[in-house]
Amino acid sequence: MKIESYPDTSSSIEHLTRMGWNAHFQARAESLAGDGASPARVVGVSKNSFRLGDGQSEWLASLAGRLKHEADGARPVTGDWVMARDSLISGVLERQNVLSRGASGARGSQNARPRHEQVIAANLDAVFIVCGLDRDYNPRRLERYLTLVYNCGLNPVIVLTKADLHDDPTLFVGEVEELALGVPIHLVSAADDDGLVALAPYLSPGRTVTMVGSSGAGKSTLVNRLFGRAVQLTGAISNHVGKGKHTTTSRDLIVMPQGGMLIDNPGIREIAFWEVDSGVESVFPEIEKLALGCRFADCSHINEPGCRVLEAVASGELAEGRLENYRKMKREMEYLAQRQHKSAERVEKERWKDVALQVKALKKRR
Ligand SMILES: Nc1nc2c(ncn2[C@@H]2O[C@H](COP(=O)(O)OP(=O)(O)O)[C@@H](O)[C@H]2O)c(=O)[nH]1
Ligand SMILES: [Mg+2]
Ligand SMILES: [Zn+2]
Structure with a gap:
């Protein structure tokens, strides 16, 4: 069932390339291509269904029986490449990387030990750590996000947004530069488009960026501003609707007019680690x-x-x-x-x- 399609004349491989397809996935797909399945990217996830896109259209799909029994970490996430035939996903292609965190059984308890891995998104070129220059601003939390991103072997980019709230927002940039040595830092405002052009290079065709940050940081507003119109719910409305309660799968991975893809994430309440690497040493x-x-x-x-x-x-x-x-x-x-x-x-x-x-x-x- 197609829920959306765009008329176009280019070949399907060109469309896939625009969605981030490359030689790595091509090589993996060949061994799984058997039963008439073809590649698609996961652009949205809900409890029982996945929204897939191949650059030409989007449709809803579910997991083939045997995949349902795989461990949680193997369940497709936004950004994954899968093999699908119509509305059935028959395989998940080996990921190039993932952004994941530890999840504790008990919700909300800050010091609970992480018990399992929660994969946030897969196959990424960069991670925007979005921080609002309001009460969201917290240098220690930025250090935590940086460690998380480095531990996953990914490239962090700090986006300080809501610059319009301050007369001299560059003071924040100075402080962040000291705690995030060598990390690109961008000062932007979604209220007046200030600084947004500097983010375009991360979103060049075929590239995928995911955003992390607390709820209310300004992530969805940023998506809308970069896109040029409202494609994501923002503020009070988005909190009210609550992702989990949604019955239809919403789209998290958005193909941007800049050519690349931006993954909007619901706010992370607790930044727990899962991957162990030299993140702390790097930060x-x-x-x-x-x-x-x-x-x-x-x-x-x-x-x-x-x-x-x-x-x-x-x-x-x-x-x-x-x-x-x-x-x-x-x-x-x-x-x-x-x-x-x-x-x-x-x-x-x-x-x-x-x-x-x-x-x-x-x-x-x-
Ligand atoms: N002044 C100002 N407010 C902003 C800016 N970006 C977002 N906001 C406000 O911050 C609130 C949360 O934004 P939202 O994009 O929903 O945050 P999200 O939870 O990270 O997706 C909303 O009320 C937005 O209007 C900005 O650049 N400047
Ligand atoms: Mg949001
Ligand atoms: Zn000492």
């Missing part, structure tokens, strides 16, 4: 460098003598809040790494148990 390079000067190699920079990091805090060279945030995220990474190590050990044990059983069976047969 806090100056602390890592200072730590080399500590007397003890395993210094925790809390109260050790000869701690170079604490010296830097005392002299005003390093902000205490930044150090605290660094330590907190380090601890979270250690916890995750330990647990993943443990579950790897368990897998290994299970494997040996299997081998032992097989050996036993062999012996019996003799």
Whole structure:
């Protein structure tokens, strides 16, 4: 069932390329192409259905029976490439990357340990960390988002929006530059289009960008402004309608007039980590460098003598809040790494148990 189609004369591969199709997916699709299925990109997800697009039309589809039983992490997300025949998805193509976070069972509790992975979006060229220059502005939260994005091996771009609320919004840029070394920072306003042209290069044809940020940061307003008309619900209305309650699948991945694609996300309430990588080290390079000067190699920079990091805090060279945030995220990474190590050990044990059983069976047969 097509819900939308656009008349066009170019070939289907050209349309797919515009949606981000490339050699990586082409190679994977060939092995799955069998039963007349063809590639499409997931542009929206709801509980039981997926909105697919191939650059020519959009339609709703559901998962083939055997895919329904796959682990949660394998369920298609917005940005995924799938093989589909009519309204049935028969396979998900290996992702090039994903933005994912940890999700705890208990909703809302800030310090709950993450229990499973929640994939936010797949196959991305950049992540816009959107922060409103109102009460949403929070340097420590920006550091957390940066760590999350780096841990997933993705490219962060900071978008400071609602610049129109301040006489001199560049003060914020100065502060953010110090905490986000080497990260592109863009000051924009969706109220008067200020700075928006600078975002166009991220949205060149075939490229996909996802946005993250709190609810109310100004993400959907930004989509609408960049698009040139209202394609996403904003403000009070969007909160009221509430994504989860929607019965029809709404579109999250939007093909923009600039040629690229922008994924709007509902606000993330809790930024929990899942992937363990060197995100913390990338976000806090100056602390890592200072730590080399500590007397003890395993210094925790809390109260050790000869701690170079604490010296830097005392002299005003390093902000205490930044150090605290660094330590907190380090601890979270250690916890995750330990647990993943443990579950790897368990897998290994299970494997040996299997081998032992097989050996036993062999012996019996003799
Ligand atoms: N002054 C001002 N308000 C904005 C701007 N962008 C968004 N807003 C307002 O911020 C609120 C939340 O915006 P919305 O786009 O729905 O945020 P989202 O939850 O991140 O999608 C709405 O009331 C918008 O009108 C901006 O650039 N300037
Ligand atoms: Mg929104
Ligand atoms: Zn130290």
